[in-house]
Amino acid sequence: MQPRCRCLFLLFCIFQLSGTWADLEGTFTVRLLQTSFFQNASFVDTEGLGLLQDIQLGSLDKHTWSIRFYQPWVHPALPRSDWDTIQNMIRIYLQQFIHLISEGAIQKNVPYPFVTQCMAGCEVYPNKTSRAFAYVAYNGQDFLSFDTDNATWVVSQDTNLSRYVQAFLQNYTAFSELVEVLFNETCVDDMDVLLHYGRAALERQEPPLATVFALTPSPAQLLLVCRVTGFYPRSISVAWLRDGQEVPPGPALNTSAILPNADLTYQLRSTLAVIPRDGHSYACRVRHCSLGTRSLLIPWGNAEIVLIVGLGAGLLAALAVAAVIAHWVWRCSLPQHRLLPAAHQYGLAVDIREVTKRHGASAQLGGMGSTDMQLGLQAWDTASSSSSHSHCFCCFSLAACTMQPCHLFLFLLLLLPGMWADPEAFPILTIPAEPQVLQLLQTSVFTISSADISMVTLLEDVAILALDPGNWSIHFHWPWASQATAEGDAEKIKSHFKFFLRNFIQYVHKMAQQVQLDYPFVIQIRAGCVLHPNKTNRGFMNVGEGGRDLIAFNMESQHWEPQRPSPLAELTSYGLTSKKSITGFLVHLLSIFCPSYTLTLCNYGRADLERQEPPLATVFALTPSPAQLLLVCRVTGFYPRSISVAWLRDGQEVPPGPALNTSAILPNADLTYQLRSTLAVIPRDGHSYACRVRHCSLGTRSLLIPWVLENLSTAPTVSIIITVLLLVVTAFAGGVWWWKCRKGAESTWETQ
Incomplete structure (x- = not known):
C-alpha cells in the first residue's frame, strides 16, 4: 500500500467492525472532520473531530495526535489493540497529508498562512443503501471532492494547487479504488457496531420549552418572538397561527436556523411582524417527536388587557x-x-x-x-x-x-x-464554626434582540440552585435547599426574580445603546456575602463585561464604583448610584437577607455541608532521567477542600523550593477533590522519604506514606532469595516424602 493510501485505511479500520444490525430507523451519517492551519512551511496546527449524526464521538489532540473519546460507549466498541492501530494510522496519515500540501504550496508559490479542511464519511439510509462523500476545502471554499461513482477526484476550485493535488491523488489508482470499496461496500455492512453501542444516545429525546414575547422596534410594528429551546433531536416544526390558521411564509415571517446549546440540545427563534392592535389572535405552535402526537400551543394575548x-x-x-x-x-x-x-x-x-x-x-x-x-x-x-x-x-x-x-x-x-x-415557630439556628460564603454567579450573553442568561448559586463549593435558561425557573440541587428557600424572604424574592431579570435585560440594552457597545457582548455578575463565626458579615457585588471587571458596589459608602476607565463603567455606576431605592434594597439583600439565608441553608443542609470524606494517598516514583527521581504523592477522594500535604526527609518536613512542586486542588466527578505533590530527589541519596497528609476528616491523626529509596534495589533481591528458598524447601520435603513411601513399599514387598 502506498503511504498516501493510509488515510483511507484509517477509515477502513473504523468501519470494519463486527456486530448485529441495531434495527434503528432513520438515516444515519458518520463524518470525520479535519482542519489544518498552515502558518508557514514548518508549522501546522491540526484538529480533528468524529461525529455520528450530531453526537461527538471523539476528537484529536492537536499536540500529540492521540484520540480523546467524548462518549463512554465509543471506546468499548473496539478492542484496545484496534484503537492503537487506528491512532498510529492517524499519525501516519497526518504526516503524509501535511507533507503533500506543504510540498504543493512550495512548488506552486501558495502564500502563507492558509487553512485546509477535510470532511469524509457516509450516509446510510433505512434500506441500507448508502451515499459516500469526501470533500477538501481551501480557505473556506470547496477545493476537491471525490466522485465515488467513477472513483475520480474532481476539482471544485480551479487553481494551481488544486490541479497539483488532483493529479497527485489521481495517479494512485490503488488509493481511489480503496476509497470506492470503503464507502460503497464496507460502510453499509459495518456501521452496526457504532449504532448498537450508541443506541441510547441516538434515541434520546428532550421535549422543547417555548416562550412567546414581543418587541416593539417602532410604534407601527410589533415583533412577536417564539423562542424554542432545550429540544433533541434536531428536527422540529415551529409555526405561527393567526386566528387558528397557519401563517404562510412571507416577508413578515422569519425563522432562524436551528442552533446548538451547550447541554447538547438545540434552540431556534421564529419572529412574526404584525400591526399593533390589529384585532387578531396569535399563537406559536411547536411540533417535535418527543411530544408524540401532541403539540405545544403558546398563545400571545392582548397586551392592553x-x-x-x-x-x-x-x-x-x-x-x-x-x-x-x-x-x-x-x-x-x-x-x-x-x-x-x-x-x-x-x-x-x-x-x-x-x-x-x-x-x-x-x-x-x-x-x-x-x-x-x-x-x-x-x-x-x-x-x-x-x-x-x-x-x-x-x-x-x-x-x-x-x-x-x-x-x-x-x-x-x-x-x-x-x-x-x-415566637415558638422560630427555629434555633446554629452559627457555623467556619466562615461561609454564599455567592450568586450570573452570565448573560446579549445580542441585538435577545439575551441568554445562566445562573448558579453556591454555598462554599456546593451548588445550591441553578436557573433554567429556557423558562427562567429555579431548580434546586438539594431537597433541603428548597425547604430553606421556602422560609422568610427567600420565597418572596424568588417569586419576583423573573421581574428582576426582565428589568435587568432592558437596563443593559439601554446602557449599551447609549455608549454604542458592539453586539454581542457578555455581562457577568458575582454577588453574595461572607458570614463569619462571630456573626459579622461582609456583602459584595461585582459586575464584569467581556471577561473584565466593570463596576463594583461599595457596601460602606453605598456607591457603585467603576473598575476600569470606560464610558460604560462611568455611565452605569453613576446611573445605579443615583437610584436610591435600588441601592437601599441592595444593601438590605447583601447585609441582612444574604447572611440570614446563608445561616438557614447551613442549618438545613448541615449533613451535606459538614460531610467529610477521608483522603486516599499513594506514593510512586517517576524516572525522567538516570540522574533524577521524581517522588509523586497523589491524594484524592477528600472533602472538604482544605488539606495539608507535605514531604518528610528523614522525619523532617521538606521546605518549599524548586525541588518541591504541589499542584492546585482539583475537583473530582464525585464531588471530592484531588491533588499531587512532587519531590525531585537524587536516586540512592541515602535518605528516607514519606508523604504526610493532614485533613479534618482524619481528626488529630495524619496519613504517613513512606517511600524508602534503599528498598528500590533490595526489594527484588530479597524477593528472589525468598522464592528460591521456598522452592528448595519444597523440593527437599517432596524428596523425603517420596523416599519414605518407596522404603515402606519395599519393606512390604519383602515381608510378603
Missing part, C-alpha cells in the same frame, strides 16, 4: 400596604395605657425580651438581625419608662422607625408576612 390587569393588581397591592401602614401609624399614635389592653385582648402583645431569653441572642423577628433586635429592646425600654407616646409599641427595629418612606415600603414588603409570627 395584560397591562390593565397588571396595573390593577399592583394598585390593589399598594392599597393593601398603605392600609397596613396607616393602621400601624394609628396604633403607634395611641397612648400606651390604651394600647396594652387591646394588644392583650387580641393576643398581639409579644414581649421581645422573652423571645430573646427563649431563643438566644440570635433570635430573629421577621428576618431581623441581632443588631436590630438589640435596638428594638432599647426602644422597648424607652417606651416603658417614658410618658411620651411617640415610640412604637411593636418595636420591630429602630432602623424601620427611622427609614425614609420609600425604604420603609421595601422593608414592610419583605417583613409583612412574618410580622405576627408565633
